[in-house]
Amino acid sequence: MLASATVARIETILEPHLGPFESASWWARADRAAGELSALFEALFGDDAPRLLDAVFVAVAQATARRPVDLRAMDARRQATPDWFHAPDRVGYVAYVSRLCGTLAAVAEHLDYLEELGVNYLHLMSVLRARDGQNDGGYAVVDYADVDPRLGTWDDLVNLTTALRQRGISPCIDVVVNHTAYEHRWAKAARAGDPRYRQFYLMFPDRTMPDRYEETLPEVFPQMAPGNFTWDADAAAWVWTTFNSYQWDLNYANPDVFVEMLEVMLTLANAGVEVLRIDAVAFTWKRLGTNCQNQPEAHYLAQAFRSLLDVAAPGVLVKAEAIVAPSDLSAYLGAYPSERRECHLAYHNQLMVMLWSSIASGETRLAAASLASLAATPVDAAFCTYVRCHDDIGWAVDDALAASVGLDGPAHRAFLAAFYRGDFPDSFAAGVAFSTNDDVGDERTCGTTAELCGVQKALRSGSVHELDLAVRRIELLYGVSLGFGGIPLIYMGDELGIGNDEDYAVDVLHADDSRWIHRPQMDWSGASRRHSAGSVEQRVFESFRRLLSARRGAAALSTGGRTYIAAYDDPAILAWVREHDVHGRLLGVANVAARHARLPFEALAWCGIEEATDLLGWRDIRRDSKELVVAPYGVAWFTDAGTSALQPPPVGSARTV
Numbered sequence: 001m002l003a004s005a006t007v008a009r010i011e012t013i014l015e016p017h018l019g020p021f022e023s024a025s026w027w028a029r030a031d032r033a034a035g036e037l038s039a040l041f042e043a044l045f046g047d048d049a050p051r052l053l054d055a056v057f058v059a060v061a062q063a064t065a066r067r068p069v070d071l072r073a074m075d076a077r078r079q080a081t082p083d084w085f086h087a088p089d090r091v092g093y094v095a096y097v098s099r100l101c102g103t104l105a106a107v108a109e110h111l112d113y114l115e116e117l118g119v120n121y122l123h124l125m126s127v128l129r130a131r132d133g134q135n136d137g138g139y140a141v142v143d144y145a146d147v148d149p150r151l152g153t154w155d156d157l158v159n160l161t162t163a164l165r166q167r168g169i170s171p172c173i174d175v176v177v178n179h180t181a182y183e184h185r186w187a188k189a190a191r192a193g194d195p196r197y198r199q200f201y202l203m204f205p206d207r208t209m210p211d212r213y214e215e216t217l218p219e220v221f222p223q224m225a226p227g228n229f230t231w232d233a234d235a236a237a238w239v240w241t242t243f244n245s246y247q248w249d250l251n252y253a254n255p256d257v258f259v260e261m262l263e264v265m266l267t268l269a270n271a272g273v274e275v276l277r278i279d280a281v282a283f284t285w286k287r288l289g290t291n292c293q294n295q296p297e298a299h300y301l302a303q304a305f306r307s308l309l310d311v312a313a314p315g316v317l318v319k320a321e322a323i324v325a326p327s328d329l330s331a332y333l334g335a336y337p338s339e340r341r342e343c344h345l346a347y348h349n350q351l352m353v354m355l356w357s358s359i360a361s362g363e364t365r366l367a368a369a370s371l372a373s374l375a376a377t378p379v380d381a382a383f384c385t386y387v388r389c390h391d392d393i394g395w396a397v398d399d400a401l402a403a404s405v406g407l408d409g410p411a412h413r414a415f416l417a418a419f420y421r422g423d424f425p426d427s428f429a430a431g432v433a434f435s436t437n438d439d440v441g442d443e444r445t446c447g448t449t450a451e452l453c454g455v456q457k458a459l460r461s462g463s464v465h466e467l468d469l470a471v472r473r474i475e476l477l478y479g480v481s482l483g484f485g486g487i488p489l490i491y492m493g494d495e496l497g498i499g500n501d502e503d504y505a506v507d508v509l510h511a512d513d514s515r516w517i518h519r520p521q522m523d524w525s526g527a528s529r530r531h532s533a534g535s536v537e538q539r540v541f542e543s544f545r546r547l548l549s550a551r552r553g554a555a556a557l558s559t560g561g562r563t564y565i566a567a568y569d570d571p572a573i574l575a576w577v578r579e580h581d582v583h584g585r586l587l588g589v590a591n592v593a594a595r596h597a598r599l600p601f602e603a604l605a606w607c608g609i610e611e612a613t614d615l616l617g618w619r620d621i622r623r624d625s626k627e628l629v630v631a632p633y634g635v636a637w638f639t640d641a642g643t644s645a646l647q648p649p650p651v652g653s654a655r656t657v
């Protein structure tokens with residue numbers, strides 16, 4: 001499908017670098033990608049498609065020629081084991097470099113700590129050069145080919161990725177694809193009137209089109225940055241700015257933008273980055289009359305990036321940052337009526353939201369209905385499960401699903417926002433509001449895991465009982481996240497029960513963005529208490545170690561398994577089944593309430609009620625004469641390991657949602 005002159009040119013580029021076997025493999029990948037891309041490019045770029053196809057394959061061949069030999073060896077290993085990334089022992093850790101330890105070079109000094117925890121995937125934030133002043137936590141990039149000088153140099157990045165690779169830790173960094181900083185050289189050229197670069201952005205001479213788009217556009221930051229367009233006097237135009245006014249949305253209808261961003265990704269892959277987190281991918285395509293999120297073309301773009309990266313760097317993963325409604329989520333993993341290759345990974349924001357929803361209300365009907373509504377995950381992709389991250393929690397509760405379990409969607413969202421603000425009677429949480437939008441009745445939530453679970457509130461009140469419950473809530477949330485299947489991510493400090501940074505607003509650059517309350521400095525002195533018996537840090541850290549060590553033995557969490565939801569009569573029970581054709585099954589049981597919850601014995605019939613193995617050691621669950629009793633906020637992971645005559649899976653004896 002490539003022009004013969006292009007094929008000849010590519011052969012000249014590759015010939016000095018690839019031996020016959022590597023070359024054969026490269027062309028096999030390229031042929032597959034070309035097949036996928038011709039349809040994608042035609043849908044995205046129409047008549048430009050053939051020209052573009054030739055251009056991107058030349059770019060990919062050049063990147064292959066530049067790719068260091070050790071990374072090519074890693075690619076070869078991973079092609080032979082394409083499921084390398086979601087083994088049961090894979091665990092991620094997420095941190096701002098500046099907050100973790102200050103510089104890229106210093107990260108290397110903390111790898112022993114991460115290894116002690118069992119981490120082998122590390123998402124480092126805000127690595128590339130962002131604008132000075134306010135920069136949305138680094139998500140306003142001025143130069144994708146440079147490291148933020150406060151953190152170090154490009155060589156430091158390469159040294160760090162090399163050190164991580166040697167330890168078997170996969171580095172992940174962000175590629176902010178939807179927008180650049182206003183000071184990026186493309187934006188500067190656009191403002192100076194360069195016609196090529198004006199086409200890189202979405203600019204309008206007057207309010208006619210912006211007003212029409214605004215009719216259906218939501219606001220992402222209604223308080224910090226109201227509206228989706230910003231007037232720029234230099235450009236004499238209204239510029240599309242979904243997020244902050246200094247973040248200019250790129251125009252992906254222009255194929256040159258695609259090619260430039262592909263180059264960014266290839267360069268990062270060749271610097272040893274193993275997971276590219278495609279930031280705000282849901283927003284990359286605009287369509288009048290819609291909310292301009294999750295458009296089919298946003299998926300085509302993600303598929304095209306993935307397809308081309310697979311040619312140049314097949315050991316590298318693409319992760320979608322698409323924090324969207326449950327009905328839109330699984331598509332980023334390629335889950336269509338007929339599956340397509342899209343992102344290897346995506347955030348499971350539904351699980352995250354539903355966990356918080358469940359422990360606030362003490363019941364799981366909404367969680368079960370929402371999680372059961374998701375399309376099945378393709379076997380070669382995985383969700384990243386998580387409890388907290390650097391962003392706010394948006395209460396993504398689907399109104400129809402809420403209604404199906406007798407809840408009013410808007411009222412439940414309002415309840416969750418008030419509960420986690422701590423303003424609801426008996427709330428254990430101490431979070432703060434983010435982006436309150438009274439016009440549409442929306443409010444999001446900020447706060448660390450420990451604060452939202454009540455650790456600091458309990459410490460302030462001096463209640464031993466409340467502290468115990470708060471620590472158990474953290475264990476519960478991570479007990480589900482770590483046992484659900486996919487790659488679980490630990491947000492920096494959660495493993496120590498770290499609290500909010502109440503001083504965040506002292507920094508004028510952060511004062512209007514309450515997300516900084518849950519982006520504190522890493523508490524290394526707290527970390528040093530992780531082995532001091534009785535400290536909060538020790539209790540929480542030990543919980544993580546216990547869960548993580550059990551997880552390594554949970555074969556059913558291996559790649560290729562399916563997770564589905566089972567339901568039992570007690571509404572405090574969230575139960576899920578992870579089923580794998582070769583590696584057996586795991587039944588996860590979590591009690592989201594502060595009371596005891598009950599399960600019928602039959603829940604364990606599939607693995608033999610008497611012989612059932614709880615990988616978490618029967619700490620939170622016991623058999624009484626009639627049923628299984630789960631302690632407040634208790635978790636258990638039952639497996640059929642070691643049993644002979646297997647019964648049907650537990651949903652057979654339960655009420656399936």
Ligand code: GLC
Pocket residue numbers: 136137139140176243279280321390391
């Ligand atoms: C992503 C980031 C978030 C940022 C936004 C805009 O959602 O996680 O921190 O504000 O993109 O770049």
